[in-house]
Amino acid sequence: MNPFSYNRRRFLNDSTTGIGSIALASLLQKQGRAGDQPIIDPSQPYAPRPSHYPAAAKNVIVVFCAGAVSQLETWDYKPELIKQDGKPLKGGPAVTFQGPAGELARPQYAFRPRGETGKMVSDMLPHLAELTDEFAFVHSLTSKSNTHGPAENFLSTGFVEDGFPSNGSWITYALGSENQNLPAFVAIPDPRGVPQASVNNWGSGFLPAEFQGTPFSSKNPIRHLSTPAGISRESNLASRQLLKQLNQRHLEQNPTEGMLAARIASYELAARMQLSVPEISDLSTETAATLRAYGADDTSNPTKAAFAKNCILARRLIEQGVRFVQLFNGAYASGGELNWDGHSKLKEQYDRHSAILDQPVAAMIRDMKSRGMLEDTLIVWCTEFGRMPMFQKGAQGRDHNPDGFTCWMTGAGVQRGVSHGVTDELGRKAVEDIHPLYDLNATILHLLGLDHERLTFEHNGVQRRLTNVEGHVIHQMLSSPPPSSPHA
Numbered sequence: 001m002n003p004f005s006y007n008r009r010r011f012l013n014d015s016t017t018g019i020g021s022i023a024l025a026s027l028l029q030k031q032g033r034a035g036d037q038p039i040i041d042p043s044q045p046y047a048p049r050p051s052h053y054p055a056a057a058k059n060v061i062v063v064f065c066a067g068a069v070s071q072l073e074t075w076d077y078k079p080e081l082i083k084q085d086g087k088p089l090k091g092g093p094a095v096t097f098q099g100p101a102g103e104l105a106r107p108q109y110a111f112r113p114r115g116e117t118g119k120m121v122s123d124m125l126p127h128l129a130e131l132t133d134e135f136a137f138v139h140s141l142t143s144k145s146n147t148h149g150p151a152e153n154f155l156s157t158g159f160v161e162d163g164f165p166s167n168g169s170w171i172t173y174a175l176g177s178e179n180q181n182l183p184a185f186v187a188i189p190d191p192r193g194v195p196q197a198s199v200n201n202w203g204s205g206f207l208p209a210e211f212q213g214t215p216f217s218s219k220n221p222i223r224h225l226s227t228p229a230g231i232s233r234e235s236n237l238a239s240r241q242l243l244k245q246l247n248q249r250h251l252e253q254n255p256t257e258g259m260l261a262a263r264i265a266s267y268e269l270a271a272r273m274q275l276s277v278p279e280i281s282d283l284s285t286e287t288a289a290t291l292r293a294y295g296a297d298d299t300s301n302p303t304k305a306a307f308a309k310n311c312i313l314a315r316r317l318i319e320q321g322v323r324f325v326q327l328f329n330g331a332y333a334s335g336g337e338l339n340w341d342g343h344s345k346l347k348e349q350y351d352r353h354s355a356i357l358d359q360p361v362a363a364m365i366r367d368m369k370s371r372g373m374l375e376d377t378l379i380v381w382c383t384e385f386g387r388m389p390m391f392q393k394g395a396q397g398r399d400h401n402p403d404g405f406t407c408w409m410t411g412a413g414v415q416r417g418v419s420h421g422v423t424d425e426l427g428r429k430a431v432e433d434i435h436p437l438y439d440l441n442a443t444i445l446h447l448l449g450l451d452h453e454r455l456t457f458e459h460n461g462v463q464r465r466l467t468n469v470e471g472h473v474i475h476q477m478l479s480s481p482p483p484s485s486p487h488a
Contacts, residue, residue: 114129381408
């Protein structure tokens with residue numbers, strides 16, 4: 001460009017554009033929308049990072065009951081449903097998800113008042129019922145799908161489609177971890193198998209791969225991690241030290257190669273895990289009293305004992321600073337035999353499933369409370385959707401219901417003994433304070449000091465987030481008022 005052609009008019013025009021850009025950047029910064037993506041050192045992807053504002057919780061355990069637990073047999077007491085047992089649902093659908101609808105069916109377990117709050121809770125989960133005063137319930141959740149796989153996706157990732165990051169991946173991407181010798185995000189599948197959506201529940205989607213959850217359990221530690229037979233501990237350590245020196249030299253020669261640094265970091269974590277994972281998975285250091293309290297010594301119910309050991313493992317991982325633990329109860333589609341999908345034999349199947357879930361999870365909560373761990377740890381109990389108030393025609397079970405169901409929280413930052421949201425008198429649809437599952441994830445992020453609207457990642461030209469373009473924090477479940485940030 002000829003410098004002499006740059007006249008006063010063009011200068012004023014360009015200045016206007018520049019000043020507008022500066023003003024926009026200033027406004028975005030004030031609103032907290034600029035520079036919010038975490039700065040991640042590829043050589044230390046799990047290093048702890050600051051939250052958006054002071055956090056109530058440092059760590060999370062999500063107890064995910066796969067198969068869709070009936071709210072009507074557990075937490076959502078509906079006396080009108082008892083009165084109308086055996087009657088048709090007036091104005092209700094003739095056909096639900098899996099076929100013709102039958103008559104209204106009363107809860108298959110008795111409800112009774114619990115604790116100081118007197119909240120009515122089912123006898124199906126007697127150990128957890130004793131802890132009712134510790135929980136904050138939300139009874140008015142809704143999902144976008146009535147199919148297990150997509151609904152699990154929606155709960156874990158905010159989208160019914162595959163390919164989106166899980167909530168644990170978003171959290172570890174934002175915050176890193178307090179322990180550099182263990183994965184930041186661990187998924188513990190049920191002893192009976194993986195859930196319907198499988199790895200989608202702990203996948204990293206389009207986030208960097210290092211933020212994917214690592215699946216292992218007390219029974220099945222991480223595959224391919226054990227030192228091969230015939231190699232001594234000393235020889236293994238010497239080999240790793242030499243490899244570290246060679247990798248460091250190569251990295252120094254290529255200082256701008258972020259992918260190389262990330263790959264080296266992943267290999268070094270795997271090497272450290274050869275020592276840390278066997279140690280943390282070894283439950284022989286737990287006392288007999290602890291094993292008994294969890295039900296881990298129950299020889300009459302091996303599945304319960306295995307799940308109880310997974311609960312102990314979850315507590316041990318949190319003790320060591322792992323940021324996010326996803327603990328599954330229930331496996332894949334099996335006609336309700338291996339998970340909570342009670343279509344045809346609900347009472348018979350729930351008797352078995354509740355015996356596996358109840359004592360171990362209640363013991364984990366009590367154990368963590370006695371150790372002072374609930375001051376920093378959030379525990380979330382959730383399921384992908386609920387159940388219909390009527391039985392299916394010709395069956396003794398309930399069909400899928402995404403229009404109103406219950407989840408609860410306890411631990412750091414949670415207001416104990418509250419119940420928020422209401423379903424209709426028969427428990428079919430949320431009618432007051434309706435919350436899509438976006439709101440549950442927004443609340444989890446909030447308790448970790450993260451603003452769900454500011455935690456984003458650009459993918460294919462779109463600023464994606466866990467809560468899509470929706471989501472509100474459920475402040476009624478929290479023990480403290482919202483932060484002073486105008487965008488929180």
